[in-house]
Amino acid sequence: MSLLEVKNLQVAYGGIQAVKGIDFHIDQGELVTLIGANGAGKTTTLKTLIGMVKPSGGSITYDGKLNGTIPSYDYVRHGLVMVPEGRGIFSKLTVEENLQMGAYYRNDKAAIQSEIERVYELFPRLKERFKQLAGTLSGGEQQMVAMGRAMLSKPKLLLLDEPSMGLAPIIVEKIFEIIQMIAKEGVTMLLVEQNAKLALEVSQRGYVMESGRITMGGPARELLDDERVRNAYLGE
Amino acid sequence: MDIFIQQILNGLVLGSIYALIALGYTMVYGIMGLINFAHGEVVMFGAMVCITVVSTLTHSGVNLPGWAIVLIGTLVAIPACALLGFVIERVAYRPLRGAQRLAPLITAIGLSITLQQVAILIWGRNYIPFPDLLNSDTVSIMGASITKLQVMIVVLCVVLMTGLLVIVEKTKLGRAMRATSQNPSVAGLMGVNVNTIISATFMLGSALGAIAGVMVATNYSQAHYYMGFMIGLKAFTAAVLGGIGNLGGAVAGGILLGIIESLGAGYIGQLTGGFLGSNYQDIFAFMVLILVLIFRPSGLLGEKMADRA
Ligand SMILES: Nc1ncnc2c1ncn2[C@@H]1O[C@H](COP(=O)(O)OP(=O)(O)OP(=O)(O)O)[C@@H](O)[C@H]1O
Ligand SMILES: [Mg+2]
Numbered sequence: 001m002s003l004l005e006v007k008n009l010q011v012a013y014g015g016i017q018a019v020k021g022i023d024f025h026i027d028q029g030e031l032v033t034l035i036g037a038n039g040a041g042k043t044t045t046l047k048t049l050i051g052m053v054k055p056s057g058g059s060i061t062y063d064g065k066l067n068g069t070i071p072s073y074d075y076v077r078h079g080l081v082m083v084p085e086g087r088g089i090f091s092k093l094t095v096e097e098n099l100q101m102g103a104y105y106r107n108d109k110a111a112i113q114s115e116i117e118r119v120y121e122l123f124p125r126l127k128e129r130f131k132q133l134a135g136t137l138s139g140g141e142q143q144m145v146a147m148g149r150a151m152l153s154k155p156k157l158l159l160l161d162e163p164s165m166g167l168a169p170i171i172v173e174k175i176f177e178i179i180q181m182i183a184k185e186g187v188t189m190l191l192v193e194q195n196a197k198l199a200l201e202v203s204q205r206g207y208v209m210e211s212g213r214i215t216m217g218g219p220a221r222e223l224l225d226d227e228r229v230r231n232a233y234l235g236e
Numbered sequence: 237m238d239i240f241i242q243q244i245l246n247g248l249v250l251g252s253i254y255a256l257i258a259l260g261y262t263m264v265y266g267i268m269g270l271i272n273f274a275h276g277e278v279v280m281f282g283a284m285v286c287i288t289v290v291s292t293l294t295h296s297g298v299n300l301p302g303w304a305i306v307l308i309g310t311l312v313a314i315p316a317c318a319l320l321g322f323v324i325e326r327v328a329y330r331p332l333r334g335a336q337r338l339a340p341l342i343t344a345i346g347l348s349i350t351l352q353q354v355a356i357l358i359w360g361r362n363y364i365p366f367p368d369l370l371n372s373d374t375v376s377i378m379g380a381s382i383t384k385l386q387v388m389i390v391v392l393c394v395v396l397m398t399g400l401l402v403i404v405e406k407t408k409l410g411r412a413m414r415a416t417s418q419n420p421s422v423a424g425l426m427g428v429n430v431n432t433i434i435s436a437t438f439m440l441g442s443a444l445g446a447i448a449g450v451m452v453a454t455n456y457s458q459a460h461y462y463m464g465f466m467i468g469l470k471a472f473t474a475a476v477l478g479g480i481g482n483l484g485g486a487v488a489g490g491i492l493l494g495i496i497e498s499l500g501a502g503y504i505g506q507l508t509g510g511f512l513g514s515n516y517q518d519i520f521a522f523m524v525l526i527l528v529l530i531f532r533p534s535g536l537l538g539e540k541m542a543d544r545a
Contacts, residue, residue, distance in 0.1 A: 052425075073424045074427070076425060088421075088422040092418055093418070101428075104408070
């Protein structure tokens with residue numbers, strides 16, 4: 001059975017239908033990419049999965065349970081974690097405090113501390129700046145904080161909303177390395193990306209979203225070879 | 237010179253009480269961008285509850301030292317006000333979350349009047365004297381005199397403010413409070429129950445307000461249903477002066493305002509050639525408020541408003 005099963009999901013903001021009945025699923029251990037143009041409804045989809053936005057129709061089943069039955073702040077306790085668009089770091093908390101916030105729901109102090117150390121090993125630049133206010137970091141460093149913070153939440157299903165947005169190629173590479181590393185550790189992931197090529201290359205499967213609908217889906221390799229995808233999203 | 241030092245000391249006492257109350261305004265503003273104008277009434281309730289307990293104990297003839305009776309009164313007033321703060325948020329503000337800014341503001345003013353009326357129903361319209369239980373010996377510092385009670389007030393304020401700072405800066409609760417104030421929806425993603433944090437903030441601020449209320453009542457030896465209005469407005473001014481939303485700012489603003497006001501009261505006769513007396517001391521607080529709002533609306537230590545929007 002899939003870890004996440006979405007059926008006929010619809011989301012509206014006031015009168016505007018942002019997501020118009022989509023179906024998709026993610027299996028345990030998969031890395032799945034969702035691509036689509038600006039305004040297609042990708043962020044809305046992620047926000048609905050994590051309970052920040054209420055759907056107007058359809059169903060979301062995560063880990064065998066129907067979402068919407070627990071308060072949204074409890075999702076993280078069930079392993080549903082999101083790195084939001086624009087990173088969502090706490091700019092007036094220090095780097096370390098941001099990481100600690102990721103572990104807010106946990107009480108295993110010793111394990112938390114050693115996992116923070118591990119994040120510092122992955123991102124030595126954060127270690128050097130652990131006492132600095134996160135708002136003073138560069139965009140790339142902030143994305144590292146956001147990724148590290150998500151790791152501290154011990155995700156089962158990690159939703160990443162455009163982790164490469166506005167970053168220099170070398171940082172993008174680093175972030176994608178980390179994404180692959182997290183995937184190898186068995187974390188299931190749904191990745192939303194503008195950088196479609198890179199995202200599909202690291203994914204097993206992908207979906208294409210266009211104005212609120214999923215118009216294509218399949219193995220990432222096939223999407224990479226698909227002419228329509230190449231024309232619209234890979235800039236070829 | 238004597239009068240100068242004397243007024244600085246008086247200002248310090250007054251200012252530390254303002255600071256304690258200003259913290260309540262600034263904490264709530266920091267976390268939800270709301271001015272809780274009913275906070276002054278929470279302070280008044282703290283004073284009233286304490287007086288009630290203290291008078292009851294005194295009249296029942298228990299054999300306890302005066303300070304112990306006042307301590308018991310305070311220890312009753314603290315949870316009573318924390319509860320009041322909790323209820324205020326639940327009943328008056330939570331239903332308005334996400335509403336336009338004006339709605340909670342009007343609610344706050346309505347709530348403030350309602351609480352005054354409730355106080356009249358319970359305690360009446362007259363001044364209620366605070367039983368004479370505390371040592372009123374004075375100590376003299378550089379030719380100025382200050383009562384031991386006032387020294388106690390200042391010391392206790394410093395301890396409480398330090399304690400609050402430690403909670404906010406060093407504990408998990410404080411971290412969650414700061415995270416929530418910066419970005420409630422992302423804090424929610426981390427598992428923070430934003431409602432719990434907001435409740436905790438109201439309760440903490442109200443508990444400090446209760447203690448401030450007791451301090452005011454003991455310092456002036458009386459309490460009154462309307463006392464929260466003026467002291468609340470002054471403390472609000474202090475919070476704005478320091479930069480609303482900023483804890484250190486509330487402390488600095490409170491003490492500064494207390495000193496400005498005392499010096500003003502001490503010299504206003506000279507300044508106006510005897511035209512205005514020290515009973516006009518209140519104008520200084522409001523002059524400060526107006527000047528700050530005109531020239532530096534973000535306050536002394538506040539950041540730009542754009543940061544918060
Ligand atoms: N809070 C909101 N209120 C009203 N409309 C919204 C809101 N958030 C998003 N929308 C609308 O919903 C549609 C989908 O937006 P969404 O942010 O999900 O797109 P997206 O695929 O993530 O785009 P991008 O690639 O630019 O991030 C857009 O038309 C957008 O204007
Ligand atoms: Mg988006």
